[in-house]
Amino acid sequence: MADVKLTKVVKRYGDVETIHGIDLDIKDGEFVVFVGPSGCGKSTLLRMVAGLEEITEGELHIDNECVTSVAASRRGVAMVFQSYALYPHMTVRENMGFGLKMAKTDKDEIKRRVDESAKILQLEPLLDRKPKALSGGQRQRVAIGRTIVRNPKVFLFDEPLSNLDAELRVKMRVEIAKLHSQLKNTMIYVTHDQVEAMTMADKIVVLRGGNIEQVGSPIELYLNPVNEFVAGFIGSPRMNFFECDVISQTSSSLRLRLPCSTEVELDADVSASPGMSKVKLGIRPEHLQEDHQGKVKIGVDVDVVEHLGGATYIYARYAGDNELIVQAGGLSPVRRGHHCDISFDLDQCHLFDCNGLSLRAAQPIPLQTEVSVQELVLG
Amino acid sequence: MKHLRKLGAYLFLLLIGYVFLFPLLFMIMSSFKPEQVIFADLYSIRAILPVGDLTLDNYRQVFEKSDVLLYFRNSILITSATVILGLFVNSLLAFTLSRMRWSGRKYILAAVVALMIIPIEAIVVPLLLLVSKLPTIGWEQGGFVLMGSWLNSLEVQILPFVANSFFIFLFYQFFRDIPKDFDEAAELDGATPFQIYRHIIVPMSGPVFATVAILHFLLMWNQYIWPIMAVQGEDARPVMPGIQIFFGRQTSWGEIMAYASFVTLPVLAVFLAFQKKFVSSLAGAGIKG
Numbered sequence: 001m002a003d004v005k006l007t008k009v010v011k012r013y014g015d016v017e018t019i020h021g022i023d024l025d026i027k028d029g030e031f032v033v034f035v036g037p038s039g040c041g042k043s044t045l046l047r048m049v050a051g052l053e054e055i056t057e058g059e060l061h062i063d064n065e066c067v068t069s070v071a072a073s074r075r076g077v078a079m080v081f082q083s084y085a086l087y088p089h090m091t092v093r094e095n096m097g098f099g100l101k102m103a104k105t106d107k108d109e110i111k112r113r114v115d116e117s118a119k120i121l122q123l124e125p126l127l128d129r130k131p132k133a134l135s136g137g138q139r140q141r142v143a144i145g146r147t148i149v150r151n152p153k154v155f156l157f158d159e160p161l162s163n164l165d166a167e168l169r170v171k172m173r174v175e176i177a178k179l180h181s182q183l184k185n186t187m188i189y190v191t192h193d194q195v196e197a198m199t200m201a202d203k204i205v206v207l208r209g210g211n212i213e214q215v216g217s218p219i220e221l222y223l224n225p226v227n228e229f230v231a232g233f234i235g236s237p238r239m240n241f242f243e244c245d246v247i248s249q250t251s252s253s254l255r256l257r258l259p260c261s262t263e264v265e266l267d268a269d270v271s272a273s274p275g276m277s278k279v280k281l282g283i284r285p286e287h288l289q290e291d292h293q294g295k296v297k298i299g300v301d302v303d304v305v306e307h308l309g310g311a312t313y314i315y316a317r318y319a320g321d322n323e324l325i326v327q328a329g330g331l332s333p334v335r336r337g338h339h340c341d342i343s344f345d346l347d348q349c350h351l352f353d354c355n356g357l358s359l360r361a362a363q364p365i366p367l368q369t370e371v372s373v374q375e376l377v378l379g
Numbered sequence: 380m381k382h383l384r385k386l387g388a389y390l391f392l393l394l395i396g397y398v399f400l401f402p403l404l405f406m407i408m409s410s411f412k413p414e415q416v417i418f419a420d421l422y423s424i425r426a427i428l429p430v431g432d433l434t435l436d437n438y439r440q441v442f443e444k445s446d447v448l449l450y451f452r453n454s455i456l457i458t459s460a461t462v463i464l465g466l467f468v469n470s471l472l473a474f475t476l477s478r479m480r481w482s483g484r485k486y487i488l489a490a491v492v493a494l495m496i497i498p499i500e501a502i503v504v505p506l507l508l509l510v511s512k513l514p515t516i517g518w519e520q521g522g523f524v525l526m527g528s529w530l531n532s533l534e535v536q537i538l539p540f541v542a543n544s545f546f547i548f549l550f551y552q553f554f555r556d557i558p559k560d561f562d563e564a565a566e567l568d569g570a571t572p573f574q575i576y577r578h579i580i581v582p583m584s585g586p587v588f589a590t591v592a593i594l595h596f597l598l599m600w601n602q603y604i605w606p607i608m609a610v611q612g613e614d615a616r617p618v619m620p621g622i623q624i625f626f627g628r629q630t631s632w633g634e635i636m637a638y639a640s641f642v643t644l645p646v647l648a649v650f651l652a653f654q655k656k657f658v659s660s661l662a663g664a665g666i667k668g
Binding site: 050051052072073074077078079081082083085087088089098099102103146150 | 558560561563564565566567568569570574578579582583
């Protein structure tokens with residue numbers, strides 16, 4: 001178990017800089033998820049921690065020891081690859097014991113540790129099979145088992161569930177969460193799937209273009225995104241944004257005109273941004289209501305309706321070409337082509353200035369919401 | 380109509396098969412026939428059938444009149460040593476070219492590709508000059524000493540042919556397509572580059588190793604020009620130049636056919652034994668490339 005600390009970490013390929021001086025503290029035993037769109041540098045950052053990519057500038061500390069120039073195998077990390085990278089010519093037992101064999105560990109000790117790990121992951125009946133005789137989920141478990149055998153300080157996961165089907169992905173997500181609560185090791189997990197990030201992480205690191213946009217607990221990021229990018233990225237379906245004219249402003253409030261010409265007043269700390277003419281209002285699909293219980297009402301034209309059983313996604317246009325998504329109840333009567341009224345409460349709205357920076361949180365974060373997914377899943 | 384077309388296709392294939400098989404069948408059948416029978420059967424289908432007065436006399440004569448067993452032993456030694464060393468050397472270079480990052484890698488790869496277009500005939504004379512000046516290392520009176528030149532030895536027929544740019548390129552093509560995740564997983568497992576080669580890449584590359592082994596075997600077994608130039612005496616002579624020596628002696632066509640059949644035997648045996656793997660690996664190599 002170990003802390004991981006990145007200090008001004010930079011990655012350059014020739015003249016191209018892909019990671020721009022990242023500072024990050026990961027505490028012992030934390031489950032941290034790097035999330036972001038393709039090309040944001042999350043896998044590169046993970047590979048730099050693993051030692052598979054050289055750190056051009058900056059320092060990496062694992063367990064208070066500087067490992068910036070230390071070989072991958074001596075950093076005390078183990079990694080689960082997206083492709084699993086199980087050696088196809090070796091049995092599950094040989095795959096799991098390969099690292100120990102390279103370290104010239106005693107054969108009996110290898111057997112003991114492989115058996116121990118196999119027991120944790122229920123791999124015992126599969127130990128003599130080759131990877132090609134395993135299903136996707138079993139291969140994934142072997143890949144995880146291979147890392148457990150080495151008893152690393154830090155586990156690294158590089159999009160490990162992206163090759164699995166939706167059902168298995170959910171199952172493995174829970175298994176990894178259980179494993180974390182059982183082993184209590186530091187784990188760093190890379191994904192582009194924000195649902196995975198939200199459900200598994202103690203702490204999410206949102207990356208964009210080689211920079212950290214925000215670090216925080218899933219609930220913190222959901223309720224209080226620091227900018228428009230994080231607000232749009234966290235949450236599914238993504239947040240709706242509308243450009244609004246600023247009619248007047250004080251240091252603590254704004255009066256806005258919505259695209260449908262309705263005027264609203266919101267509390268916001270705008271003392272640092274005087275004289276704004278336009279702002280963006282953000283509201284999550286789940287905070288838009290089909291009924292008329294919200295304080296603000298807007299009329300929308302429905303384009304597409306997706307019935308998922310438990311919920312209904314309504315894709316609509318509002319005040320011209322402003323697209324918006326509404327998450328309604330599972331038995332919503334709304335149909336394509338309907339015109340209907342949608343309402344929302346201003347408490348649930350986010351505001352962003354012209355640079356995309358947040359001007360207000362949706363609502364204060366109650367302390368009891370800061371629970372990890374492990375606690376939620378496992379009680 | 381459909382059946383007629385099918386029949387026509389089969390007849391055409393039979394004809395093509397006959398054209399390709401005729402020399403081989405004629406050689407083998409003639410090796411069991413006396414001289415007058417060979418000529419009597421020459422213009423009939425009997426030339427490729429095991430009919431008439433069959434005998435092993437031609438083979439007996441081959442063993443009596445030539446050192447074919449010595450040549451055979453030399454060829455086995457030369458071929459197996461070259462193939463084994465070649466598999467190691469060529470695959471190791473291909474491994475470093477395809478899976479490791481080092482400065483100058485691209486230039487070496489370009490040189491390997493460029494070397495593929497130079498035929499052995501173009502370099503035999505300078506090569507001969509080179510090996511004639513190279514001394515061999517011997518053991519005398521408890522120490523190493525430099526002795527004589529490489530000419531007329533087995534090593535002169537082995538070492539210049541161990542590295543082969545075409546085989547390096549075949550390995551390179553195959554290795555390049557193996558996902559890098561395997562190397563990285565092994566690297567995290569604490570494996571050195573050589574251990575990655577030995578424990579991960581080699582066991583995963585059976586098809587390309589089979590292809591190169593067979594192609595290299597054929598290349599070496601059929602060596603002709605180089606042994607004629609580099610080997611004068613009997614001691615280190617392989618089978619192919621041996622046929623020329625044998626032909627120069629008082630021999631009959633039946634005996635020549637017996638010699639040729641005898642030296643073709645290992646090639647056929649190797650091919651038939653590995654036929655399935657060879658064909659599939661060639662196909663695999665094609666897809667990979």
